[in-house]
Amino acid sequence: MxxxxxxxxxxxxxxxxxxxxxxxxxxxxxxxxxxxxxxxxxxxxxxxxxxxxxxxxxxxxxxxxxxxxxxxxxxxxxxxxxxxxxxxxxxxxxxxxxxxxxxxxxxxxxxxxxxxxxxxxxxxxxxxxxxxxxxxxxxxxxxxxxxxxxxxxAPTATRRRLGQILDEAVFASAAGEFLDIESSLDPAMPPLEDIVQMARLKTSVYSFEGPLQAGAVLAGADEEVIGRLGDFGRDAGIAYQIADDLLGVFGNETRTGKTNWGDLREGKRTALMSFVADRPEWSSISSLVGSPGMSASDADYVRRILVDSGARDYSADLAADYASRARTHLESGAVPPALRTALEPVVTAVVDRVR
Amino acid sequence: MxxxxxxxxxxxxxxxxxxxxxxxxxxxxxxxxxxxxxxxxxxxxxxxxxxxxxxxxxxxxxxxxxxxxxxxxxxxxxxxxxxxxxxxxxxxxxxxxxxxxxxxxxxxxxxxxxxxxxxxxxxxxxxxxxxxxxxxxxxxxxxxxxxxxxxxxAPTATRRRLGQILDEAVFASAAGEFLDIESSLDPAMPPLEDIVQMARLKTSVYSFEGPLQAGAVLAGADEEVIGRLGDFGRDAGIAYQIADDLLGVFGNETRTGKTNWGDLREGKRTALMSFVADRPEWSSISSLVGSPGMSASDADYVRRILVDSGARDYSADLAADYASRARTHLESGAVPPALRTALEPVVTAVVDRVR
CATH class of the missing domain: 1.10.600.10 (Farnesyl Diphosphate Synthase)
Structure with a gap:
């Protein structure tokens, strides 16, 4: 997306x-x-x-x-x-x-x-x-x-704070990248909380929370606004990542610009996989997922199982749920209407895409 | 060393x-x-x-x-x-x-x-x-x-200056690392000026010039002192690198802690190689230098040629020459005696090691 x-x-x-x-x-x-x-x-x-x-x-x-x-x-x-x-x-x-x-x-x-x-x-x-x-x-x-x-x-205190936000973005992104490698060493699919944590580390912090908070800090915003933007960014980034993973498997290749079975062949750890790995259907696809020799018809089969097992709906609901949490933070009153209006489409687009 | x-x-x-x-x-x-x-x-x-x-x-x-x-x-x-x-x-x-x-x-x-x-x-x-x-x-x-x-x-201006010194160290080190890779793609040995530039980029800037100048800037030293320390660091670092390359080929393995033919087998670009590559002796060793299959007796042979062709003495003189330039910067009068005394052993040690 x-x-x-x-x-x-x-x-x-x-x-x-x-x-x-x-x-x-x-x-x-x-x-x-x-x-x-x-x-x-x-x-x-x-x-x-x-x-x-x-x-x-x-x-x-x-x-x-x-x-x-x-x-x-x-x-x-x-x-x-x-x-x-x-x-x-x-x-x-x-x-x-x-x-x-x-x-x-x-x-x-x-x-x-x-x-x-x-x-x-x-x-x-x-x-x-x-x-x-x-x-x-x-x-x-x-x-x-x-x-x-x-x-x-900017005043020294502001500059330091911006430096800390940038550091946090690097620290979290490096963690996400590293945990990704570590998790690839373990054949088991990680539990959902690990998937959500990874989405936060790899996507939310440097793409949403950090830039929003840094812009707010430089503008001299209240702590409450800065905090709310962080909360919004965290949940919007998680929603975005779950939706993106879903599109990586079910998306229209022309629109996403990438093949929609690369992630399956790689065995990418996603909410889809975490869900299905706990269900009886897993036994019929576990040997295909992550297999370099996966064919187009294997991919079709895996997709059918992901739909039938409820993994697809589960992931779409999860993305929508995080998008809705993100919206709640925007609507808490601390965020001024103009900024709310500007950020609203972020979460709307996430939900629209996966429905 | x-x-x-x-x-x-x-x-x-x-x-x-x-x-x-x-x-x-x-x-x-x-x-x-x-x-x-x-x-x-x-x-x-x-x-x-x-x-x-x-x-x-x-x-x-x-x-x-x-x-x-x-x-x-x-x-x-x-x-x-x-x-x-x-x-x-x-x-x-x-x-x-x-x-x-x-x-x-x-x-x-x-x-x-x-x-x-x-x-x-x-x-x-x-x-x-x-x-x-x-x-x-x-x-x-x-x-x-x-x-x-x-x-x-520190005051904002000092902090910015320290930031620039750190940036310069990263910029130069990355350049040195990159030129090293580029030069490995070219079978010809680079001219001496490229070897010296590489030594400056990979060694002088982040190990000598940057740390000395940063310490001086934080201490609030005069521009003249900061400039001289930069000059000293540049030449001392070049002297150090040339000497280190010499020890990498002729050094006592126990003292240097590394084998003394790894550099030969890798075909490492050094002042030694740049010198000999322009001499008739080169034809007798060019196929050995940089060859993964180099044996211990091949290495002995290459070392003998490096001695006989004058490459060893040339490199040792070159290191001593840069060390002496470095000493001249220290003795220019701008650098206070206590700091001169503290830095003097750096260049003395370089010359002692390669003699």
């Missing part, structure tokens, strides 16, 4: 693009002084940052502006910092998943794998060169998210 | 240990709330940070104290930040080099490779799990170097 359909357009997105553009321009100038190869790495990283939906900057800018913030240019640096964090996480996530393509084009690792193949390396050697370049490029994006934060004009 | 022999003992190293200890304690408490697996990842990262020589904190603390800084506890956070950066770089460097052991014990990747093997994964699958855990752990160390920096009490 494209996150860009989830939000009304806040102002300031152009300033976020400008901030990112300035950052990459400066970095490329610095890199060119070291040499053309390093300059090219920065160009590759810039290409991997372009074309995103800017979901996290949208969250930052919505919260900031709807809570009375007026210094759009300053807030745009914060939006850009979260976008760079996003780039860092996807670049390293692709290294961990050994993916060489993203959004239909070679990612950092894919680009340098081709370069290494062109230099005559073995396929295995070229893959490793690609992944190594991905490690380095992700490090640059990660550290420069902090660098962009340094540029923000 | 152990960097710990290079410097007199500054005060404040215990406070650096305390700062690192507090940081890991807090992080483990936070991680434990997420789960025992994440707590264990933090323990592993802590183990990989322990046992280092604290060379970079020594640089920070020497500069800070000898330039009149009095708030040792505050400076110790800065020293700890550079130590965490060091951890981040070695953890990711090991991922890139596919090394699973450091200082004789399993590193992060080695630990998680064993865990994955225990869970029944194939050797290839287990290696990948290990490397993935290394990517995540390095990200945590990297981002938390910035986190420690946030804790420092």
């Amino acid at each position: 494209d996150m860009d359909t989830l939000l009304v357009e806040p102002g300031g997105l152009e300033q976020v693009e400008d901030a990112l553009g300035r950052f990459f321009e400066e970095s490329k100038v610095r890199a060119a002084k070291i040499g053309p190869g390093y300059h090219a790495l920065w160009e590759t990283l810039e290409r991997c940052t372009a074309g995103g939906k800017r979901f996290r900057p949208r969250m930052v800018m919505s919260a900031y502006q709807m809570l009375g913030g007026r210094d759009i240019e300053n807030a745009a640096e914060l939006g850009a910092a979260f976008e760079l964090l996003h780039t860092a996480l996807i670049v390293h996530d692709d290294v961990i998943d050994r993916d060489f393509v993203r959004r239909g084009i070679p990612n950092v690792s894919g680009h340098y794998r081709s370069v290494a193949e062109g230099a005559g390396l073995s396929p295995e050697g070229a893959r490793h060169v690609g992944l190594s370049a991905g490690v380095i490029a992700g490090d640059l994006a990660l550290s420069n998210a902090y660098r962009l934060l340094e540029r923000i004009e | 152990d960097m710990d022999t290079l410097l007199v003992e500054p005060g404040g190293l215990e406070q650096v240990e305390d700062a690192l200890g507090r940081f890991f304690e807090e992080s483990k408490v936070r991680a434990a709330k997420i789960g025992p697996g994440y707590h264990a990842l933090w323990e592993t990262l802590e183990r990989c940070t322990a046992g280092g020589k604290r060379f970079r904190p020594r640089m920070v603390m020497s500069a800070y104290q000898m330039l009149g800084g009095r708030d040792i506890e505050n400076a110790a956070e800065l020293g700890a930040a550079f130590e965490l950066l060091h951890t981040a770089l070695i953890v990711h460097d090991d991922v890139i080099d596919r090394d699973f052991v450091r200082r004789g014990i399993p590193n992060v990747s080695g630990h998680y490779r064993s865990v994955a093997e225990g869970a029944g994964l194939s050797p290839e699958g287990a290696r990948h799990v290990g490397l993935s855990a290394g990517v995540i752990a390095g990200d945590l160390a990297l981002s938390n170097a910035y986190r420690l920096l946030e804790r420092i009490e």
Whole structure:
């Protein structure tokens, strides 16, 4: 599901693009002084940052502006910092998943794998060169998210708080990524609470809670609002992730832009799987799920079982339930009407998509 | 060459240990709330940070104290930040080099490779799990170097400057790491100026220039002193790296703690190789250098050629030359005598080791 359909357009997105553009321009100038190869790495990283939906900057800018913030240019640096964090996480996530393509084009690792193949390396050697370049490029994006934060004009206490929010986003995302690896070592499907925790760690914190709270902190919002936005972000992110997992198996491939049996073949840990693994139907599909040799008709069979066992409805209800909890936080009174109106479509879209 | 022999003992190293200890304690408490697996990842990262020589904190603390800084506890956070950066770089460097052991014990990747093997994964699958855990752990160390920096009490302008120094260290180290990979794709040995640039990028900036300048900035030193320390750090780091490469080929294995033909087998780009690659002798060893099948007697033969061609003496002279340049910066008058006395042994040790 494209996150860009989830939000009304806040102002300031152009300033976020400008901030990112300035950052990459400066970095490329610095890199060119070291040499053309390093300059090219920065160009590759810039290409991997372009074309995103800017979901996290949208969250930052919505919260900031709807809570009375007026210094759009300053807030745009914060939006850009979260976008760079996003780039860092996807670049390293692709290294961990050994993916060489993203959004239909070679990612950092894919680009340098081709370069290494062109230099005559073995396929295995070229893959490793690609992944190594991905490690380095992700490090640059990660550290420069902090660098962009340094540029923000704000009192020391505010700056520290923004730093803590960014840290929390990194800490939680790393935890989610790590638990994902750990859980792949265990053949058993994890219980639902682990699935929900993973969704919170991998999605809610850096995509919803962090950007919303950071925008609110920079706007000087009340603690109560900041707290409510955190609660909203947590539940909206969980709803989003459960819905996204559902679309990964049942979604229209043209609309989601990915095959809808990759997740089944990988044995991805989702609410669907956690539900069905506790039912008698599991015995008929457990050997298929997570099997690299899964065929299209195997996938159809697994999907039928997921429907018949009630796993699909259960997951859709669960996503709707978290979306509804998220809405409750918005409607608690602390969040001003304009911001409520801006964020409402996020949860509506989640529910609409999985029904 | 152990960097710990290079410097007199500054005060404040215990406070650096305390700062690192507090940081890991807090992080483990936070991680434990997420789960025992994440707590264990933090323990592993802590183990990989322990046992280092604290060379970079020594640089920070020497500069800070000898330039009149009095708030040792505050400076110790800065020293700890550079130590965490060091951890981040070695953890990711090991991922890139596919090394699973450091200082004789399993590193992060080695630990998680064993865990994955225990869970029944194939050797290839287990290696990948290990490397993935290394990517995540390095990200945590990297981002938390910035986190420690946030804790420092200093005026905004000073904090920004410290942030820029840390950024520069990351920017340069990433460049050095990346150019290393790029140069491995080119069978030709690079010219000497590229070798020197690589030494500066990979060693000088984050181990010498950055920590010295950061300590000086926090102590409120004059621009002239800060500039001179940068010059000293650049040349001392280059001298150190050239000497270290020399010991990697000719050093006593017991003293250096590593085999002295690994670098030859890898075809590591060093001043030695750059020199000999331009001489007629090169044709007799070019097929051996960088060959995975190199035997001990091949290595002896290559060493003899490196001596006879003058490559060894050339490299030793080059290291001594950079050490002497470094000494000149110290003696320029801007650097106070106490700090000069503290840093002098760094360059003396380099020259002594390669003679």
